[in-house]
Amino acid sequence: MEIIAALGELGLGERLLTTPAALAAFSCDGLTAFTARPCAAVLAESTAEVVATVRACHATGTPFVARGSGTSLSGGSLPVAGGVLIALNRLNRVLSIDPESRTAVLEPGVINLDVSRAAAAHGLAYAPDPSSQSVCSIGGNLAFNSGGAHCLRHGMTANHILGMTVVLPDGELTTLGGPSREGLGPDWTGMFCGSEGLFGIAVEVTVSLIPIAEATATFLAAYDSLSAAGDAVSAIVAAGLLPVAMEIMDALAIEAAEASVKPRYPPAAALLIVELEGDRDTVAADTTALEALIAVSGAVSVTHTADPEERALIWKGRKSAFSAVGWLAPDYIVQDGVVPRTQLGRALAEVEALSAAAGIRVANVFHAGDGNLHPLILFDGAEAGALERAEQLAADILSMCVRLGGSITGEHGVGVEKRAHLPLMFSPDDLTLMGEIRRSVDPGELANRGKMLVPMAEGTAA
Amino acid sequence: MIATVDSVAAVQEAVLVSDRLLPVGAQTKPALSAVTDPGTVRLDCAGLSGISAYDPAELTLTAAAGTPIVELADALAAHGQYLPFDPPLAAAGATLAGTVAAGLSGAGAQRYGGLRDFIIGVEFVDGRGRHVHGGGRVVKNAAGFDLPKLMVGSLGRLGVIVAVSLKVFPRARAHRTLAATFASPAAALDTIGVLNRGPLALEALDLTSEGRLLVRLGGDDGTLTALTERAEATIGTACERIDGPEEAAMWAASAALTALRGNGDRASENPSDSDAPSGDLIRIPLTPPQLPPLSTALTAAGARHRFSRGASVAWAHWPADRTLTELSDRLADLGLGGQRLWGRPGPPLLGTVPGGPFADRVRAALDPDHRFPEL
């Protein structure tokens, strides 16, 4: 193949992988329902190698997919069959930390949690905390505008990316944004974030850091129904409190977490986790206010803690919830729909009704403060037609989210998985424009082809 | 030439019939709404006005392009909420879309972040006259390209914004400002650094060219006392405490950029008053380590200035007797760029201006027929 020959001239040695086993290992990400074999995988160790690989792809018209830790839940780093997979996990150096500017410059393969670990020496932290933060990389976070439990106050990944150096799909290297928190001219950086790899590959990323919170208080409140927990969330917002996180797990999700990492949650039909953060006086005042609010919210039980180990265990249970569902069923589809916060109760009731009608179990874990649902649709792929039924239920849930005024994805991205649902949210004109922007940046549709938008090669744009 | 529109359809039609056009709102930032090519139609979008959706329990709001910021602020204040990015020039009549297109955040952005952190959805008419949407009306959304962020700072050059959705937050119930004076801006830098990295979430952290550090605290009556003591201990210098209407008026004046207008202290009440161009107002993004050299350069040129957002931005008045070329060169020397809000005719962006192939290619898709002015 022409592309293999071209890559062979880059001096990558054993970092150019073409054996069947190597390509099999790279054939899927965190969404195993989709697999595809690339023709080669490149383990890049420098920006120059990423540029050279992308140029080789461009010269030969070969699609390429960049991948960090391969944890996408929407098939975002699924290879293109016969294309090139560019692995960035070895580009994992924290290049610099500037405590005065509260910024860090990172290579794309740096693990999310390692940013906070590196910044801790300066009393700083990196705010976005996807549940996979111990594994997922900054490059993937950037490409998919990852969220996390603490978005409620801190925002998503794009809110913490200030600038970057990117390799455009033809191999040209360019810089967007800069080190300042204040922007100048159109927010090209913000536009590149969340573009799901369609505009190229970020090879150097400047992120903003926040001071490590002086105090936290993490509440665990048990309710006898999901709607009661949902109402408590609305009451907290209405009272003018601004927690950093508000999460709800249902009984099935609690069961999975207990089977897995044993967070010792109280038994409940719905568990509400609320976290306060800030200076000690504000947290103390907010703790008093929150105690009073939860006391009248119909909670069956409530506890709160400031102990770092107890807090870590609470979050470990929550953040392992997706994978822990592996204890309950052989397969699952996790959805990522968003509804307006005030529609949460209605949305959950609809999920329940859809689940009952389909005869498929659904566990619920969600970022209640953001209205971001994560229904986990449980099925057994060995059963004939089970996957298709689960996918239909997932589609019905997403339609419902959009009908209630929300979105098909809050933080996992569209990827390959929700591509067909994008027209629920956007008009033909919207999608045409997005396709035009994509092809203006990448006429050959080489960069992460097939994600988010339907490529011309597959049919009409969008 | 000015054309007035009061509907999205009218905007679409105007785009299709105009070879060159630039959307304008209340024109509170005249340097951004000025055109050099006399054939350019200025599209007045002030008629697209009004809040279309606001539910306090959602912490989100959607309004038409020309809605005055004050109208939004009043609606939010009724429910104890506010625009956390603290848009400037509200009192002068700034509109929502004008603020977004200018990419302006105010001193209050120190606490929760700037405009780009609070915009969640946008509707605009692109260069082909299509009415398109980006983002949505929910606080978290990863579907499609982030067109809302792209419109932040787009200066009306990438499309005509017709509606915007924002995330909002509850507002602190009480405020207090501590003022302390340092020998120079550079002398205050260490204190700014400690406060930036410290545990207290400040409502604002500004520094004037006279070396006056302004630390704005927010909380309720209970926490404000504790916050005051801790902030004063950190600042370490004698602090003046400013409260009540005086405090509010001080920040209102700051948001009006009064002290940085032309004609020295005889501030022109109408910043768009083109009869007396007496210098330029410029916004310069920076990082704290860039403060000392910039402060030196501005002081040397006799430019009054103010650092804001914990030394993340400088607002400066560039005197009329200095050329814009000199300003642009000074900024470029320091690796900085700036945006002019008002002053003499000239380009909106100076110094090191972002751009490059990515910008060119995205722009080519949004405005293939070059209907909007160059950036």
Next chain:
Amino acid sequence: MRHTIATDTLGPRGPALTAPIDACVHCGFCLPSCPTYVTLGEEMDSPRGRILLMKEVLEGTLELDSALPYLDNCLGCQACETACPSGVHYGELITGFRAHVEPVRRRPAAARLQRRLLLETLPFPRRFALAARLGRPARALAERLPSPLAAMLALIPDRLPPAAPLPARMPAQGPRRARVALLAGCAQQVLDPDINWAALRVLAANGIETVIPPGQACCGALAMHTGASERARPLARANLAAFPTDVDAIITTAAGCGSGMREYGLLLAGEPDAEAGAALAERVCDVATFLDRVGLIAPPPLPEPITVAYHDACHLAHAQRERTAPRRLLGAIDGLTLVEPAEWELCCGSAGTYNVEHPELARRLGARKAANLRATGAELIVTANIGCLTQIGLHLREAGVEMALLHTVQVLDRAYAHALKGAPPR
């Protein structure tokens, strides 16, 4: 994860092979805990990557020979199981898979010879001691030998301690609180017989009587974990015959042996003595776990304070899920301060015969572990496995660091004897 493997065609170990593949959701939480992924940075050398490879080999879509190099790279440390939120029994999968493919795999001549030498020497103390003495002069020839053999020679210790045969029984001191049987083990008994002696004295001091059943054999873990079930089964059967059932526990002092014996049920799956194997496995207990369960009689306070770094042996921490007991035991010694090394979950690279079969990877892991332990500033390193002790000692010496290394029971033994300070560097 969905697959198309026909479980019933895989024989008695079928469910142990397909259940982990069913349970894995490919989330990647295992990646940062995997020593080969952390070192090599390639997906094929990660736990979830290997699961994918084994799945495809079993499905018939991937040639075994293509997958083997990556599967062989696995240390079997099971750190991925500790990290896994989905409850994947990766250890059962890799052990079962290795046994499953052993009959059909081909090895180069030198590797075959090395494997035979290891499996026929290490598990037999007399042969091992003899080989060590005979092999020492051969080290001069190392450069000219095939690399697998050279790697073996490099690990031969400069000197072996004098043999110290164990008694048939060690009585409890004071009122008897429990009665246990001890697995003497093989390589450890040659390399450091003091560990078992220390265990006997510490157990006795805690009112525990120990019998050392005659006729016992090597636990078989070495063979079992490298796919040689046919060699492991006779060893397991010898132990089934040798160990009495009227004891409170079967005590192991090497973490690797403990985890090996706890897999007898799986090893003998489908055999007539499968149930007996599973029953014995249930009674196997690491010495630290047992002491902690019975309740340690606190040693006298130390005359001078000491700082100790505890290194988690994979086969205790990951395979047996035991991290608290050793720390509680050490913590009971007044004057001993416990410090935690970074990257506790990462294997030191010893992993049975791994440092012989994959010397370069083992060297990188050993050096990394030595650096992390050194960074704690501790005076003494304590762990629960002879392999770790040997490997860490080697890499500390290579880094030019003089740090003392002891087994947990040796620390307790010396504390009871007022002789903790001044342990010799290993």
